[in-house]
Amino acid sequence: xxxxxxxxxxxxxxxxxxxxxxxxxxxxxxxxxxxxxxxxxxxxxxxxxxxxxxxxxxxxxxxxxxxxxxxxxxxxxxxxxxxxxxxxxxxxxxxxxxxxxxxxxxxxxxxxxxxxxxxxxxxxxxxxxxxxxxxxxxxxxxxxxxxxxxxxxxxxxxxxxxxxxxxxxxxxxxxxxxxxxxxxxxxxxxxxxxxxxxxxxxxxxxxxxxxxxxxxxxxxxxxxxxxxxxxxxxxxxxxxxxx
Amino acid sequence: xxxxxxxxxxxxxxxxxxxxxxxxxxxxxxxxxxxxxxxxxxxxxxxxxxxxxxxxxxxxxxxxxxxxxxxxxxxxxxxxxxxxxxxxxxxxxxxxxxxxxxxxxxxxxxxxxxxxxxxxxxxxxxxxxxxxxxxxxxxxxxxxxxxxxxxxxxxxxxxxxxxxxxxxxxxxxxxxxxxxxxxxxxxxxxxxxxxxxxxxxxxxxxxxxxxxxxxxxxxxxxxxxxxxxxxxxxxxxxxxxxxxxxxxxxxxxxxxxxxxxxxxxxxxxxxxxxxxxxxxxxxxxxxxxxxxxxxxxxxxxxxxxxxxxxxxxxxxxxxxxxxxxxxxxxxxxxxxxxxxxxxxxxxxxxxxxxxxxxxxxxxxxxxxxxxxxxxxxxxxxxxxxxxxxxxxxxxxxxxxxxxxxxxxxxxxxxxxxxxxxxxxxxxxxxxxxxxxxxxxxxxxxxxxxxxxxxxxxxxxxxxxxxxxxxxxxxxxxxxxxxxxxxxxxxxxxxxxxxxxxxxxxxxxxxxxxxxxxxxxxxxxxxxxxxxxxxxxxxxxxxxxxxxxxxxxxxxxxxxxxxxxxxxxxxxxxxxxxxxxxxxxxxxxxxxxxxxxxxxxxxxxxxxxxxxxxxxxxxxxxxxxxxxxxxxxxxxxxxxxxxxxxxxxxxx
Numbered sequence: 067x068x069x070x071x072x073x074x075x076x077x078x079x080x081x082x083x084x085x086x087x088x089x090x091x092x093x094x095x096x097x098x099x100x101x102x103x104x105x106x107x108x109x110x111x112x113x114x115x116x117x118x119x120x121x122x123x124x125x126x127x128x129x130x131x132x133x134x135x136x137x138x139x140x141x142x143x144x145x146x147x148x149x150x151x152x153x154x155x156x157x158x159x160x161x162x163x164x165x166x167x168x169x170x171x172x173x174x175x176x177x178x179x180x181x182x183x184x185x186x187x188x189x190x191x192x193x194x195x196x197x198x199x200x201x202x203x204x205x206x207x208x209x210x211x212x213x214x215x216x217x218x219x220x221x222x223x224x225x226x227x228x229x230x231x232x233x234x235x236x237x238x239x240x241x242x243x244x245x246x247x248x249x250x251x252x253x254x255x256x257x258x259x260x261x262x263x264x265x266x267x268x269x270x271x272x273x274x275x276x277x278x279x280x281x282x283x284x285x286x287x288x289x290x291x292x293x294x295x296x297x298x299x300x301x302x303x304x305x306x307x308x309x
Numbered sequence: 310x311x312x313x314x315x316x317x318x319x320x321x322x323x324x325x326x327x328x329x330x331x332x333x334x335x336x337x338x339x340x341x342x343x344x345x346x347x348x349x350x351x352x353x354x355x356x357x358x359x360x361x362x363x364x365x366x367x368x369x370x371x372x373x374x375x376x377x378x379x380x381x382x383x384x385x386x387x388x389x390x391x392x393x394x395x396x397x398x399x400x401x402x403x404x405x406x407x408x409x410x411x412x413x414x415x416x417x418x419x420x421x422x423x424x425x426x427x428x429x430x431x432x433x434x435x436x437x438x439x440x441x442x443x444x445x446x447x448x449x450x451x452x453x454x455x456x457x458x459x460x461x462x463x464x465x466x467x468x469x470x471x472x473x474x475x476x477x478x479x480x481x482x483x484x485x486x487x488x489x490x491x492x493x494x495x496x497x498x499x500x501x502x503x504x505x506x507x508x509x510x511x512x513x514x515x516x517x518x519x520x521x522x523x524x525x526x527x528x529x530x531x532x533x534x535x536x537x538x539x540x541x542x543x544x545x546x547x548x549x550x551x552x553x554x555x556x557x558x559x560x561x562x563x564x565x566x567x568x569x570x571x572x573x574x575x576x577x578x579x580x581x582x583x584x585x586x587x588x589x590x591x592x593x594x595x596x597x598x599x600x601x602x603x604x605x606x607x608x609x610x611x612x613x614x615x616x617x618x619x620x621x622x623x624x625x626x627x628x629x630x631x632x633x634x635x636x637x638x639x640x641x642x643x644x645x646x647x648x649x650x651x652x653x654x655x656x657x658x659x660x661x662x663x664x665x666x667x668x669x670x671x672x673x674x675x676x677x678x679x680x681x682x683x684x685x686x687x688x689x690x691x692x693x694x695x696x697x698x699x700x701x702x703x704x705x706x707x708x709x710x711x712x713x714x715x716x717x718x719x720x721x722x723x724x725x726x727x728x729x730x731x732x733x734x735x736x737x738x739x740x741x742x743x744x745x746x747x748x749x750x751x752x753x754x755x756x757x758x759x760x761x762x763x764x765x766x767x768x769x770x771x772x773x774x775x776x777x778x779x780x781x782x783x784x785x786x787x788x789x790x791x792x793x794x795x796x797x798x799x800x801x802x803x804x805x806x807x808x809x810x811x812x813x814x815x816x817x818x819x820x821x822x823x824x825x826x827x828x829x830x831x832x833x834x835x836x837x838x839x840x841x842x843x844x845x846x847x848x849x850x851x852x853x854x855x856x857x858x859x860x861x862x863x864x865x866x867x868x869x870x871x872x873x874x875x876x877x878x879x880x881x882x883x884x885x886x887x888x889x890x891x892x893x894x895x896x897x898x899x900x901x902x903x904x905x906x907x908x909x910x911x912x913x914x915x916x917x918x919x920x921x922x923x924x925x926x927x928x929x930x931x932x933x934x935x936x937x938x939x940x941x942x943x944x945x946x947x948x949x950x951x952x953x954x955x956x957x958x959x960x
Contacts, residue, residue: 079563081326086564093561093615123321158615160332160563272321 067135067142068173071155072166072292076125076276079162084119087163091131094158100151101139117178117280117291118185118252124259126277130178130291132171166295178291181282184232184251190273191263192243196236199244202266203234212265218255227265230257243273312399313407319393327564328356329390331404334614335560337369338405339379346488348372348380349403349413349436349450353420353428354837356404359384360560361568363622364419364456367555368481378485381405381413385428386435388835394435401435410436414488416450420458423814424807424837427829429454430468440826442470442516447496451488459513460591461766463531463873464814464821466515470499471506473513474877475544475591476577478553480511504537511545513877514538520819520873526860528818531876543878550577550596554606561614570618570650571610575603575635579624582899584693584889585682585721587765589624591879593912600631604638611642618650677708680719683727684734690896691726698738705742709749716742716755722784723762723776723808726894732784735759736791739798746797756799757792759785761808763815766874767881769889774865775812777858781805806844810836812862813847818873821861824850882911 075087082090092112095102104110113134120126135142143151152165159165175181191199206212211226233249250257259275281288320326331338341347350369352359359365365382372380381403386394394400401410410416416436418429433440438450454462455473462472473480487505496502507514517538521529533540547553559571576597579589598606607619619639623629636651681696683689689696705716720735739757746753761781764770776784782805792798813821827850828836835841851858866872868887875883889910892899 078330078332081320081330082563083327086327089565090563095615096617097613097615122326160334162332 067137068171069133070169070171070292071131073129074127074164075129077162079160080125083122097158098154101136101141103134103136124275128279167292169292182280183253183283184281185277186279187248188276188278189248190240190245191270192273194243194268194270196239196244198268200236202268227257311407312402312409315399323389333560333562335558337373339373346378346485347413348415349383349410350380351383351418353418353425354385356384357566360562360566366560368477370555377489400437401432417453420454420456422837423811426814426825427833427836430829431834441467447498461874463819464817466819467822471512471514474511476547478547480545483509507537513542528871530871541878551599551602570620571614571616572620572622573606575621575629576623582693584769584893587768590768603635607639608642677713678717682721685731688731690898691893693899695898706745709746714750714753719758721762722759723781725773732788733791736788743797754797759802761803761805763812765815767879769886769893772866774863777863778805778809807842810847817861823854880912885910
């Protein structure tokens with residue numbers, strides 16, 4: 067049985083790293099007694115599959131984790147227990163990590179890493195006004211291509227990143243700067259928040275950053291890997307819930 | 310009042326920001342009551358090193374259970390955050406509620422290593438408190454220290470208000486009472502709280518004592534200058550570890566730290582009598598935790614934390630009289646699903662114990678560690694670590710044959726009466742161990758780890774002049790050259806320059822304070838970290854203070870000389886230590902007194918306590934695998950654990 071978990075990471079805990087979160091999950095799964103399957107080999111590890119890593123310091127209300135359970139275990143959760151799992155897991159998790167929903171998915175479903183094709187963000191840029199940002203966004207979106215050089219795997223690579231900018235708009239002012247909504251493609255390479263701010267070319271510092279959605283493509287329509295508790299998501303991109 | 314809002318923007322600019330957020334499972338943020346004595350418990354090193362420290366966690370829980378006290382924790386901010394704090398005029402803060410250090414009443418440090426002393430001064434300064442105790446106003450923080458380094462607190466005497474010797478569990482409550490009462494009076498002055506603290510057994514208040522020096526510059530005495538101060542300060546010893554089942558909720562960190570597993574202390578004290586070991590000497594007598602309580606703490610702890618590894622900690626865990634039963638019960642506990650790893654730090658050097666470990670199928674085989682400490686039997690008799698070569702070879706054979714591929718061997722260099730033959734003896738042992746490994750594996754490995762020996766207070770070696778750093782380096786190179794062509798043997802060593810600095814602080818008197826302050830003022834923090842240690846800071850500070858390493862560190866001391874710690878007591882008779890020193894030089898060994906007759910070192914007799922053991926059955930195979938006959942008549946039943954597929958790790 068493979069379960070997909072949707073969880074949040076907000077507040078002080080945003081300062082832990084992705085690896086820290088992975089280890090927190092390993093411990094919590096043991097605490098609640100979820101019978102996770104282990105890999106074979108010399109040093110077996112629990113079969114937890116994370117999606118796109120969240121950078122240290124960034125928050126999220128849409129994180130996903132797939133867990134393979136040991137089908138032979140007597141502790142395999144019943145449907146009633148699955149319904150209880152968000153509450154049980156949240157109680158065992160640190161403050162700031164909460165489970166919103168849990169769903170059963172096909173064991174051979176595409177991995178989160180491969181399936182997710184874009185993410186939506188709320189990004190605060192400090193030290194710049196909404197007017198400055200709006201103008202910079204107009205310029206960027208009007209450009210046929212935006213070439214940047216960045217380091218990937220120790221090498222310098224040059225990419226046109228304009229295709230990654232699916233949607234960009236000012237959301238409003240903040241105490242220290244401006245909030246923007248950004249919808250960015252993640253494949254093949256993705257665009258980091260720091261790179262996004264840099265390409266706007268108006269300076270400014272990264273403030274609060276929060277991932278608000280992750281999207282997969284199902285038959286050409288966007289849907290989330292797993293629906294949130296309300297079932298609905300921020301329109302207008304969604305046509306169907308997760309399978 | 311929290312500094313969080315000003316701190317948070319800085320976290321984006323530093324390494325490992327998770328060090329500073331708190332929020333750990335098991336952490337407790339107390340209600341900030343005005344009438345309580347507020348403790349800020351500090352470990353003077355990074356969060357990764359300080360978080361697992363049991364002493365800090367135990368004391369925090371005990372204080373927070375009281376109505377007249379509350380406790381939070383803090384650790385040394387790394388250099389990057391410290392720079393930001395100073396630039397933005399922000400103080401040291403607690404990780405629990407991010408309260409500013411200045412809001413607390415007491416700033417108390419756990420001192421486990423002398424090289425952290427400059428961090429202690431740095432943290433006092435970051436807290437906004439005058440670094441010198443004499444400069445503090447009535448309302449400034451009270452600075453206290455506890456832990457093993459307190460057995461020579463003189464180098465820090467001018468910087469701390471009080472020193473706690475021995476076990477903290479009971480005395481911390483008494484100190485809390487005194488501080489709360491003084492706070493209720495509005496903290497009228499410093500002298501009244503100093504006198505109140507000096508009246509508590511186990512608490513040393515350096516301001517109430519003056520060191521007296523002779524014309525030759527040697528210390529003559531450390532004498533009280535106030536009637537409230539006793540001539541000798543005796544350590545505190547809790548008689549019954551079973552009455553203190555702490556920590557009840559071990560803190561589980563969110564981020565990576567050392568010793569990241571459930572730790573359960575199985576006993577305190579040690580009776581092996583290794584002559585170089587301060588920890589063993591000063592924590593006598595032995596107080597074992599009842600086996601039932603160990604079992605409960607392990608099973609409940611694993612259930613609560615979700616850890617899959619537990620370490621049974623003590624100075625010599627395999628000597629715990631209930632060890633077989635506890636390991637068996639832990640491993641067979643149905644709640645653990647048979648997948649718990651039990652760590653026995655420092656395995657006994659004998660085939661028997663390794664055999665037990667091997668009965669249980671292992672998934673993780675990182676390596677086994679043994680500590681022969683010296684390269685020849687003669688040398689080991691001098692230091693009273695009575696392991697024969699045969700013991701060691703049998704143990705490693707058992708390990709290699711059961712699948713372990715890597716052995717780690719710990720040794721000391723610079724021991725009393727050491728000759729080059731002893732140093733090269735380490736190489737002989739290492740080569741022989743590797744040869745045994747080759748009988749079982751294609752590529753076995755042996756890592757030899759060499760530490761420079763610092764003679765510590767309250768050990769029989771306290772009169773011995775430490776090897777110079779040049780001499781230590783010469784011995785290291787001698788061994789390195791000897792092992793150069795032995796592929797499969799890796800040699801690691803501690804920097805002899807750092808060993809010299811450690812010696813300054815372990816053996817110096819109150820005049821060493823100026824050196825520590827000088828090194829700190831010149832940026833010398835984190836001296837226990839290889840990348841930050843800077844010998845030139847220490848040498849220049851010594852010169853400016855008019856002191857010499859020759860006098861403090863390298864000089865052999867005489868029997869009639871006053872030692873800087875003579876006004877303190879760990880219970881050991883000074884003449885016992887002197888006699889043990891003479892026995893050492895005569896290469897006479899001394900038996901483990903837990904099971905064989907007492908030789909009156911003073912630790913038990915002085916306090917009217919006896920060794921407390923969990924089981925009447927001494928461990929099979931002798932103490933530390935020495936083959937000493939410990940059975941008081943009759944068979945010692947030995948049962949092999951059942952062959953169940955669980956994982957056992959040994960560190």
